[in-house]
Amino acid sequence: MAKHIPPGVVERLPLYLDVCLHMAQEGCRTVSSAALGQATGVNPAQIRRDLSYFGSFGRRGVGYQVADLTLHIQRILGLDHGHRIALVGAGNLGSAIAGYSGLRKHGFVVSAIFDKSRQRVGSKVGGLVVQHVDELGETVARQTISVGIIAVPPAAAQEVADRLVDAGVRVILNYTPVAVVVGRGVRLHNTDPVRELLHTLYYLSTRT
Amino acid sequence: MAKHIPPGVVERLPLYLDVCLHMAQEGCRTVSSAALGQATGVNPAQIRRDLSYFGSFGRRGVGYQVADLTLHIQRILGLDHGHRIALVGAGNLGSAIAGYSGLRKHGFVVSAIFDKSRQRVGSKVGGLVVQHVDELGETVARQTISVGIIAVPPAAAQEVADRLVDAGVRVILNYTPVAVVVGRGVRLHNTDPVRELLHTLYYLSTRT
Protein backbone atom coordinates (compact mmCIF):
# COMPACT_ATOMS: atom_id res chain seq x y z
CA MET A 1 0.00 0.00 0.00
CA ALA A 2 2.99 2.25 0.64
CA LYS A 3 3.76 1.69 -3.04
CA HIS A 4 3.96 4.76 -5.18
CA ILE A 5 0.68 5.37 -6.98
CA PRO A 6 0.98 6.94 -10.44
CA PRO A 7 -0.83 10.29 -10.63
CA GLY A 8 -2.84 9.09 -13.61
CA VAL A 9 -4.40 6.41 -11.46
CA VAL A 10 -5.55 8.90 -8.84
CA GLU A 11 -6.93 11.19 -11.53
CA ARG A 12 -9.08 8.43 -12.94
CA LEU A 13 -10.66 7.43 -9.65
CA PRO A 14 -13.18 10.31 -9.66
CA LEU A 15 -14.19 9.15 -13.12
CA TYR A 16 -15.00 5.68 -11.85
CA LEU A 17 -16.73 7.15 -8.84
CA ASP A 18 -19.01 9.26 -11.00
CA VAL A 19 -20.02 6.23 -13.05
CA CYS A 20 -20.71 4.24 -9.88
CA LEU A 21 -22.92 6.98 -8.46
CA HIS A 22 -24.72 7.21 -11.76
CA MET A 23 -25.21 3.46 -12.03
CA ALA A 24 -26.49 3.20 -8.48
CA GLN A 25 -29.16 5.70 -9.40
CA GLU A 26 -30.10 3.59 -12.40
CA GLY A 27 -30.54 0.65 -10.07
CA CYS A 28 -27.55 -1.43 -11.22
CA ARG A 29 -26.18 -3.67 -8.48
CA THR A 30 -23.01 -4.91 -10.15
CA VAL A 31 -20.72 -3.52 -12.81
CA SER A 32 -17.90 -5.13 -14.78
CA SER A 33 -14.65 -3.50 -15.76
CA ALA A 34 -15.90 -3.78 -19.34
CA ALA A 35 -18.99 -1.72 -18.50
CA LEU A 36 -16.92 0.82 -16.58
CA GLY A 37 -14.63 1.02 -19.58
CA GLN A 38 -17.57 1.66 -21.87
CA ALA A 39 -18.82 4.48 -19.67
CA THR A 40 -15.49 6.17 -19.06
CA GLY A 41 -13.56 5.49 -22.25
CA VAL A 42 -10.79 3.88 -20.22
CA ASN A 43 -9.39 0.47 -21.14
CA PRO A 44 -10.94 -2.24 -18.91
CA ALA A 45 -7.56 -3.77 -18.16
CA GLN A 46 -6.39 -0.41 -16.93
CA ILE A 47 -9.40 -0.01 -14.68
CA ARG A 48 -8.70 -3.36 -13.05
CA ARG A 49 -5.07 -2.48 -12.66
CA ASP A 50 -5.88 0.94 -11.23
CA LEU A 51 -8.18 -0.54 -8.61
CA SER A 52 -5.75 -3.31 -7.75
CA TYR A 53 -3.33 -0.70 -6.44
CA PHE A 54 -5.67 -0.32 -3.48
CA GLY A 55 -7.01 -3.83 -3.02
CA SER A 56 -9.29 -6.48 -4.52
CA PHE A 57 -12.76 -5.07 -4.68
CA GLY A 58 -14.39 -7.33 -7.27
CA ARG A 59 -15.37 -10.98 -7.61
CA ARG A 60 -14.09 -13.06 -10.48
CA GLY A 61 -16.84 -14.11 -12.84
CA VAL A 62 -19.17 -11.51 -11.37
CA GLY A 63 -17.72 -8.01 -11.39
CA TYR A 64 -17.85 -5.24 -8.82
CA GLN A 65 -20.70 -4.47 -6.43
CA VAL A 66 -21.57 -0.90 -7.31
CA ALA A 67 -22.31 0.11 -3.72
CA ASP A 68 -19.16 -1.56 -2.55
CA LEU A 69 -16.89 0.00 -5.13
CA THR A 70 -18.41 3.42 -4.49
CA LEU A 71 -17.53 3.21 -0.82
CA HIS A 72 -14.04 1.95 -1.50
CA ILE A 73 -13.23 4.76 -3.92
CA GLN A 74 -14.71 7.33 -1.56
CA ARG A 75 -12.57 5.95 1.23
CA ILE A 76 -9.45 6.00 -0.93
CA LEU A 77 -10.04 9.61 -1.91
CA GLY A 78 -10.88 10.61 1.63
CA LEU A 79 -14.49 11.39 0.82
CA ASP A 80 -15.92 9.20 3.54
CA HIS A 81 -16.12 12.23 5.79
CA GLY A 82 -17.09 15.79 4.93
CA HIS A 83 -14.55 18.45 4.11
CA ARG A 84 -14.99 22.06 4.95
CA ILE A 85 -13.90 24.65 2.42
CA ALA A 86 -12.81 28.24 2.85
CA LEU A 87 -13.69 30.24 -0.24
CA VAL A 88 -11.71 33.44 -0.71
CA GLY A 89 -13.22 35.92 -3.13
CA ALA A 90 -16.93 36.69 -3.26
CA GLY A 91 -17.08 38.07 -6.77
CA ASN A 92 -18.64 36.38 -9.76
CA LEU A 93 -16.33 33.40 -9.69
CA GLY A 94 -16.60 32.95 -5.94
CA SER A 95 -20.39 33.17 -6.13
CA ALA A 96 -20.43 30.58 -8.90
CA ILE A 97 -18.35 28.18 -6.81
CA ALA A 98 -20.44 28.79 -3.69
CA GLY A 99 -23.56 27.88 -5.62
CA TYR A 100 -22.11 24.82 -7.26
CA SER A 101 -24.11 21.74 -6.32
CA GLY A 102 -21.38 19.32 -7.33
CA LEU A 103 -19.44 20.15 -4.19
CA ARG A 104 -22.24 19.15 -1.87
CA LYS A 105 -22.81 15.91 -3.74
CA HIS A 106 -19.35 14.76 -2.71
CA GLY A 107 -19.60 15.85 0.88
CA PHE A 108 -17.85 19.19 0.57
CA VAL A 109 -19.27 22.15 2.41
CA VAL A 110 -18.27 25.73 1.73
CA SER A 111 -18.27 26.78 5.34
CA ALA A 112 -16.79 30.27 5.13
CA ILE A 113 -16.46 32.97 2.47
CA PHE A 114 -14.01 35.85 2.62
CA ASP A 115 -13.47 39.04 0.71
CA LYS A 116 -11.55 42.25 1.03
CA SER A 117 -14.13 44.68 -0.30
CA ARG A 118 -16.20 46.69 2.20
CA GLN A 119 -19.17 46.36 -0.11
CA ARG A 120 -19.17 42.60 -0.10
CA VAL A 121 -18.29 41.95 3.53
CA GLY A 122 -21.52 41.41 5.43
CA SER A 123 -23.56 40.52 2.35
CA LYS A 124 -24.82 37.00 1.78
CA VAL A 125 -23.41 34.62 -0.82
CA GLY A 126 -24.66 31.07 -1.08
CA GLY A 127 -26.39 31.37 2.29
CA LEU A 128 -23.24 32.50 4.10
CA VAL A 129 -22.32 35.94 5.37
CA VAL A 130 -19.15 37.15 3.69
CA GLN A 131 -16.40 37.79 6.24
CA HIS A 132 -13.46 40.12 5.93
CA VAL A 133 -10.32 38.31 4.88
CA ASP A 134 -8.62 39.44 8.11
CA GLU A 135 -10.82 36.97 9.97
CA LEU A 136 -9.58 34.11 7.81
CA GLY A 137 -6.99 32.75 10.21
CA GLU A 138 -9.28 32.56 13.18
CA THR A 139 -12.27 31.18 11.30
CA VAL A 140 -10.31 28.50 9.49
CA ALA A 141 -8.82 27.30 12.74
CA ARG A 142 -12.11 27.36 14.63
CA GLN A 143 -14.00 25.50 11.92
CA THR A 144 -11.10 23.12 11.19
CA ILE A 145 -11.22 23.91 7.51
CA SER A 146 -8.81 21.86 5.41
CA VAL A 147 -9.43 23.10 1.89
CA GLY A 148 -9.03 26.60 0.49
CA ILE A 149 -10.18 27.98 -2.85
CA ILE A 150 -8.61 31.12 -4.28
CA ALA A 151 -11.04 33.10 -6.43
CA VAL A 152 -9.65 36.61 -6.10
CA PRO A 153 -8.00 38.97 -8.60
CA PRO A 154 -4.54 37.75 -9.67
CA ALA A 155 -2.66 40.45 -7.78
CA ALA A 156 -3.96 39.19 -4.44
CA ALA A 157 -3.43 35.47 -5.10
CA GLN A 158 -0.09 34.98 -3.36
CA GLU A 159 -1.14 36.87 -0.26
CA VAL A 160 -4.30 34.82 0.04
CA ALA A 161 -2.33 31.61 -0.42
CA ASP A 162 0.02 32.65 2.38
CA ARG A 163 -2.86 33.34 4.70
CA LEU A 164 -4.48 30.02 3.92
CA VAL A 165 -1.27 28.12 4.53
CA ASP A 166 -0.64 29.98 7.77
CA ALA A 167 -4.13 29.13 8.89
CA GLY A 168 -3.38 25.44 8.42
CA VAL A 169 -5.15 24.64 5.16
CA ARG A 170 -3.69 21.54 3.51
CA VAL A 171 -5.19 21.67 0.03
CA ILE A 172 -5.52 24.77 -2.14
CA LEU A 173 -7.35 25.21 -5.41
CA ASN A 174 -6.06 28.23 -7.25
CA TYR A 175 -8.36 29.73 -9.89
CA THR A 176 -5.88 32.45 -10.67
CA PRO A 177 -3.39 32.40 -13.56
CA VAL A 178 -0.68 33.32 -11.06
CA ALA A 179 1.85 30.61 -10.17
CA VAL A 180 1.57 30.94 -6.41
CA VAL A 181 4.23 29.37 -4.22
CA VAL A 182 3.40 27.25 -1.19
CA GLY A 183 5.58 25.22 1.13
CA ARG A 184 5.78 21.47 0.78
CA GLY A 185 3.14 19.69 2.75
CA VAL A 186 0.48 21.82 1.10
CA ARG A 187 -1.14 20.46 -2.02
CA LEU A 188 -1.72 23.09 -4.66
CA HIS A 189 -3.86 22.65 -7.74
CA ASN A 190 -3.93 25.32 -10.41
CA THR A 191 -6.88 25.77 -12.71
CA ASP A 192 -6.34 28.32 -15.40
CA PRO A 193 -9.16 28.35 -17.93
CA VAL A 194 -7.06 30.17 -20.49
CA ARG A 195 -4.21 27.71 -20.35
CA GLU A 196 -6.62 24.92 -21.15
CA LEU A 197 -8.04 26.92 -24.00
CA LEU A 198 -4.57 27.56 -25.36
CA HIS A 199 -3.47 23.99 -25.69
CA THR A 200 -6.88 22.86 -26.88
CA LEU A 201 -6.63 25.43 -29.61
CA TYR A 202 -3.60 23.71 -31.07
CA TYR A 203 -5.84 21.00 -32.43
CA LEU A 204 -7.97 23.56 -34.16
CA SER A 205 -5.14 24.57 -36.45
CA THR A 206 -3.97 21.05 -37.25
CA ARG A 207 -7.10 18.93 -37.37
CA THR A 208 -8.53 21.07 -40.13
CA MET B 1 5.80 18.01 -39.03
CA ALA B 2 3.02 15.55 -39.80
CA LYS B 3 4.53 13.50 -36.98
CA HIS B 4 2.29 12.75 -34.09
CA ILE B 5 2.82 15.21 -31.25
CA PRO B 6 2.36 13.79 -27.73
CA PRO B 7 -0.43 15.63 -25.87
CA GLY B 8 1.95 16.40 -23.02
CA VAL B 9 4.08 18.46 -25.36
CA VAL B 10 1.16 20.60 -26.47
CA GLU B 11 0.04 21.07 -22.88
CA ARG B 12 3.44 22.42 -21.90
CA LEU B 13 3.64 25.00 -24.69
CA PRO B 14 1.37 27.51 -22.90
CA LEU B 15 3.68 27.19 -19.92
CA TYR B 16 6.69 28.18 -21.98
CA LEU B 17 4.70 30.94 -23.61
CA ASP B 18 3.77 32.44 -20.25
CA VAL B 19 7.39 32.50 -19.17
CA CYS B 20 8.42 34.13 -22.45
CA LEU B 21 5.81 36.86 -22.07
CA HIS B 22 6.91 37.42 -18.52
CA MET B 23 10.59 37.55 -19.44
CA ALA B 24 9.95 39.97 -22.27
CA GLN B 25 8.35 42.31 -19.74
CA GLU B 26 11.41 42.00 -17.54
CA GLY B 27 13.53 43.04 -20.46
CA CYS B 28 15.30 39.73 -21.10
CA ARG B 29 16.35 39.27 -24.72
CA THR B 30 17.46 35.66 -24.65
CA VAL B 31 16.58 32.67 -22.53
CA SER B 32 18.22 29.25 -22.21
CA SER B 33 16.42 25.96 -21.78
CA ALA B 34 17.98 25.85 -18.32
CA ALA B 35 16.32 29.14 -17.40
CA LEU B 36 13.02 28.03 -18.87
CA GLY B 37 13.34 24.86 -16.86
CA GLN B 38 13.94 26.83 -13.70
CA ALA B 39 10.85 28.94 -14.28
CA THR B 40 8.50 26.14 -15.28
CA GLY B 41 9.77 23.18 -13.30
CA VAL B 42 10.20 21.23 -16.51
CA ASN B 43 13.43 19.39 -17.31
CA PRO B 44 15.58 21.46 -19.72
CA ALA B 45 16.18 18.46 -21.96
CA GLN B 46 12.46 17.99 -22.26
CA ILE B 47 11.94 21.62 -23.18
CA ARG B 48 14.46 21.36 -25.99
CA ARG B 49 12.88 18.14 -27.16
CA ASP B 50 9.37 19.62 -26.99
CA LEU B 51 10.37 22.60 -29.09
CA SER B 52 12.28 20.46 -31.57
CA TYR B 53 9.01 18.81 -32.60
CA PHE B 54 8.18 22.05 -34.34
CA GLY B 55 11.54 23.26 -35.56
CA SER B 56 14.88 24.70 -34.42
CA PHE B 57 14.23 27.99 -32.72
CA GLY B 58 17.40 28.44 -30.72
CA ARG B 59 21.10 29.04 -31.35
CA ARG B 60 23.71 26.72 -29.92
CA GLY B 61 25.86 28.39 -27.35
CA VAL B 62 23.39 31.24 -27.00
CA GLY B 63 19.86 30.10 -26.25
CA TYR B 64 16.50 31.29 -27.54
CA GLN B 65 15.54 34.82 -28.50
CA VAL B 66 12.61 35.56 -26.22
CA ALA B 67 10.69 37.54 -28.82
CA ASP B 68 11.37 34.90 -31.42
CA LEU B 69 10.30 31.98 -29.29
CA THR B 70 7.16 33.83 -28.23
CA LEU B 71 6.08 34.27 -31.82
CA HIS B 72 6.89 30.69 -32.72
CA ILE B 73 4.85 29.24 -29.87
CA GLN B 74 1.98 31.60 -30.64
CA ARG B 75 2.05 30.50 -34.24
CA ILE B 76 2.12 26.82 -33.26
CA LEU B 77 -0.86 27.23 -30.96
CA GLY B 78 -2.73 29.31 -33.51
CA LEU B 79 -2.58 32.45 -31.39
CA ASP B 80 -1.13 34.61 -34.13
CA HIS B 81 -4.62 35.77 -35.03
CA GLY B 82 -7.54 36.57 -32.74
CA HIS B 83 -10.22 34.05 -31.88
CA ARG B 84 -13.80 34.96 -31.24
CA ILE B 85 -15.63 33.20 -28.43
CA ALA B 86 -19.31 32.52 -27.92
CA LEU B 87 -20.10 32.37 -24.22
CA VAL B 88 -23.29 30.55 -23.32
CA GLY B 89 -24.62 31.26 -19.84
CA ALA B 90 -24.68 34.74 -18.33
CA GLY B 91 -24.88 33.72 -14.67
CA ASN B 92 -22.12 34.07 -12.13
CA LEU B 93 -19.74 31.75 -13.93
CA GLY B 94 -20.42 33.29 -17.33
CA SER B 95 -19.92 36.77 -15.93
CA ALA B 96 -16.64 35.72 -14.37
CA ILE B 97 -15.38 34.36 -17.67
CA ALA B 98 -16.54 37.43 -19.58
CA GLY B 99 -14.58 39.64 -17.23
CA TYR B 100 -11.45 37.56 -17.28
CA SER B 101 -8.52 39.58 -18.55
CA GLY B 102 -6.39 36.52 -19.33
CA LEU B 103 -8.45 35.85 -22.43
CA ARG B 104 -7.76 39.21 -23.94
CA LYS B 105 -4.05 38.91 -23.24
CA HIS B 106 -3.86 35.97 -25.63
CA GLY B 107 -5.94 37.50 -28.36
CA PHE B 108 -9.27 35.95 -27.47
CA VAL B 109 -12.38 38.07 -27.63
CA VAL B 110 -15.68 37.10 -26.11
CA SER B 111 -17.79 38.42 -28.95
CA ALA B 112 -21.24 37.14 -28.01
CA ILE B 113 -23.01 36.06 -24.82
CA PHE B 114 -26.17 33.97 -24.73
CA ASP B 115 -28.67 32.99 -22.10
CA LYS B 116 -32.12 31.48 -21.88
CA SER B 117 -33.53 33.56 -19.06
CA ARG B 118 -35.82 36.49 -19.95
CA GLN B 119 -34.32 38.44 -17.10
CA ARG B 120 -30.81 38.24 -18.40
CA VAL B 121 -31.46 38.63 -22.12
CA GLY B 122 -31.00 42.28 -22.99
CA SER B 123 -28.87 43.07 -19.94
CA LYS B 124 -25.18 43.87 -20.26
CA VAL B 125 -22.39 41.51 -19.22
CA GLY B 126 -18.77 42.41 -19.83
CA GLY B 127 -19.80 45.21 -22.17
CA LEU B 128 -21.94 42.94 -24.36
CA VAL B 129 -25.71 42.70 -24.59
CA VAL B 130 -26.85 39.22 -23.64
CA GLN B 131 -28.70 37.57 -26.53
CA HIS B 132 -31.28 34.84 -26.36
CA VAL B 133 -29.80 31.43 -27.03
CA ASP B 134 -32.12 31.02 -30.01
CA GLU B 135 -30.01 33.58 -31.83
CA LEU B 136 -26.88 31.53 -31.29
CA GLY B 137 -26.76 29.85 -34.68
CA GLU B 138 -27.11 33.01 -36.66
CA THR B 139 -24.76 35.10 -34.56
CA VAL B 140 -22.00 32.48 -34.48
CA ALA B 141 -22.13 32.14 -38.24
CA ARG B 142 -22.21 35.88 -38.88
CA GLN B 143 -19.32 36.63 -36.53
CA THR B 144 -17.36 33.52 -37.62
CA ILE B 145 -16.95 32.39 -34.03
CA SER B 146 -14.79 29.30 -33.63
CA VAL B 147 -14.76 28.73 -29.87
CA GLY B 148 -17.69 28.06 -27.56
CA ILE B 149 -17.77 28.07 -23.76
CA ILE B 150 -20.55 26.27 -21.91
CA ALA B 151 -21.33 27.91 -18.57
CA VAL B 152 -24.96 26.93 -18.08
CA PRO B 153 -26.69 24.64 -15.56
CA PRO B 154 -25.78 20.96 -16.09
CA ALA B 155 -29.23 20.01 -17.41
CA ALA B 156 -28.84 22.31 -20.41
CA ALA B 157 -25.25 21.38 -21.28
CA GLN B 158 -25.87 18.83 -24.01
CA GLU B 159 -28.42 20.99 -25.79
CA VAL B 160 -26.04 23.94 -25.78
CA ALA B 161 -23.23 21.76 -27.08
CA ASP B 162 -25.45 20.58 -29.94
CA ARG B 163 -26.34 24.13 -30.87
CA LEU B 164 -22.70 25.18 -30.82
CA VAL B 165 -21.65 22.28 -33.01
CA ASP B 166 -24.49 22.91 -35.44
CA ALA B 167 -23.44 26.53 -35.63
CA GLY B 168 -19.97 25.47 -36.72
CA VAL B 169 -17.94 25.95 -33.57
CA ARG B 170 -14.76 23.84 -33.61
CA VAL B 171 -13.57 24.04 -30.02
CA ILE B 172 -15.76 23.77 -26.94
CA LEU B 173 -14.86 24.37 -23.34
CA ASN B 174 -17.35 22.69 -21.05
CA TYR B 175 -17.57 24.03 -17.48
CA THR B 176 -20.31 21.59 -16.60
CA PRO B 177 -19.78 18.25 -14.83
CA VAL B 178 -21.87 16.63 -17.58
CA ALA B 179 -20.04 14.42 -20.08
CA VAL B 180 -21.43 15.99 -23.22
CA VAL B 181 -21.08 14.18 -26.52
CA VAL B 182 -19.87 15.89 -29.69
CA GLY B 183 -19.05 14.53 -33.11
CA ARG B 184 -15.45 14.04 -34.14
CA GLY B 185 -13.95 17.09 -35.69
CA VAL B 186 -14.99 19.11 -32.67
CA ARG B 187 -12.50 19.47 -29.88
CA LEU B 188 -14.06 19.24 -26.44
CA HIS B 189 -12.34 20.15 -23.22
CA ASN B 190 -14.01 19.44 -19.91
CA THR B 191 -13.24 21.44 -16.81
CA ASP B 192 -14.92 20.15 -13.70
CA PRO B 193 -13.69 21.95 -10.59
CA VAL B 194 -14.96 19.20 -8.32
CA ARG B 195 -13.19 16.43 -10.17
CA GLU B 196 -9.93 18.25 -9.70
CA LEU B 197 -10.67 18.72 -6.05
CA LEU B 198 -11.44 15.03 -5.64
CA HIS B 199 -8.18 13.71 -6.95
CA THR B 200 -6.18 16.41 -5.25
CA LEU B 201 -7.79 15.39 -2.00
CA TYR B 202 -6.24 11.96 -2.23
CA TYR B 203 -2.90 13.43 -1.30
CA LEU B 204 -4.39 14.96 1.79
CA SER B 205 -5.12 11.57 3.31
CA THR B 206 -1.76 10.02 2.42
CA ARG B 207 0.79 12.79 2.76
CA THR B 208 -0.14 13.30 6.38
Place this chain on the structure above:
DNA sequence: TAGATTGTTAATCGATTAACAATC
Protein backbone atom coordinates in the same frame (compact mmCIF):
# COMPACT_ATOMS: atom_id res chain seq x y z
C1' DT C 1 -19.57 -28.05 -15.41
C1' DA C 2 -19.23 -24.04 -18.68
C1' DG C 3 -19.08 -19.19 -19.05
C1' DA C 4 -17.67 -14.98 -17.22
C1' DT C 5 -14.67 -11.84 -15.18
C1' DT C 6 -11.25 -10.60 -11.95
C1' DG C 7 -6.33 -9.83 -10.35
C1' DT C 8 -1.79 -9.92 -11.90
C1' DT C 9 2.15 -10.89 -14.70
C1' DA C 10 4.52 -10.10 -18.88
C1' DA C 11 4.84 -7.47 -23.24
C1' DT C 12 4.25 -3.25 -25.41
C1' DC C 13 4.24 1.24 -25.96
C1' DG C 14 5.34 5.98 -25.25
C1' DA C 15 7.30 9.64 -22.77
C1' DT C 16 11.14 11.47 -20.09
C1' DT C 17 15.86 12.10 -19.29
C1' DA C 18 20.82 11.71 -20.02
C1' DA C 19 24.49 12.20 -22.99
C1' DC C 20 26.98 14.23 -26.56
C1' DA C 21 28.23 15.81 -31.14
C1' DA C 22 27.29 20.04 -33.56
C1' DT C 23 28.06 24.78 -33.49
C1' DC C 24 27.50 29.42 -31.94
Place this chain on the structure above:
DNA sequence: TAGATTGTTAATCGATTAACAATC
Protein backbone atom coordinates in the same frame (compact mmCIF):
# COMPACT_ATOMS: atom_id res chain seq x y z
C1' DT D 1 40.23 29.03 -29.08
C1' DA D 2 37.39 27.89 -24.88
C1' DG D 3 32.92 27.96 -22.92
C1' DA D 4 28.16 27.57 -23.53
C1' DT D 5 24.07 25.68 -25.16
C1' DT D 6 21.35 23.70 -28.67
C1' DG D 7 19.28 19.70 -31.34
C1' DT D 8 19.02 14.88 -31.41
C1' DT D 9 20.13 10.20 -30.50
C1' DA D 10 20.23 6.58 -27.27
C1' DA D 11 19.04 4.88 -22.59
C1' DT D 12 15.85 4.93 -19.01
C1' DC D 13 11.84 5.03 -16.97
C1' DG D 14 6.99 4.50 -16.29
C1' DA D 15 2.47 3.74 -17.83
C1' DT D 16 -0.72 1.19 -20.73
C1' DT D 17 -2.39 -2.92 -22.66
C1' DA D 18 -2.64 -7.84 -23.67
C1' DA D 19 -2.83 -12.27 -21.97
C1' DC D 20 -4.09 -15.74 -18.87
C1' DA D 21 -4.35 -18.37 -14.63
C1' DA D 22 -7.39 -18.08 -10.71
C1' DT D 23 -11.98 -18.49 -9.32
C1' DC D 24 -16.70 -17.16 -8.88
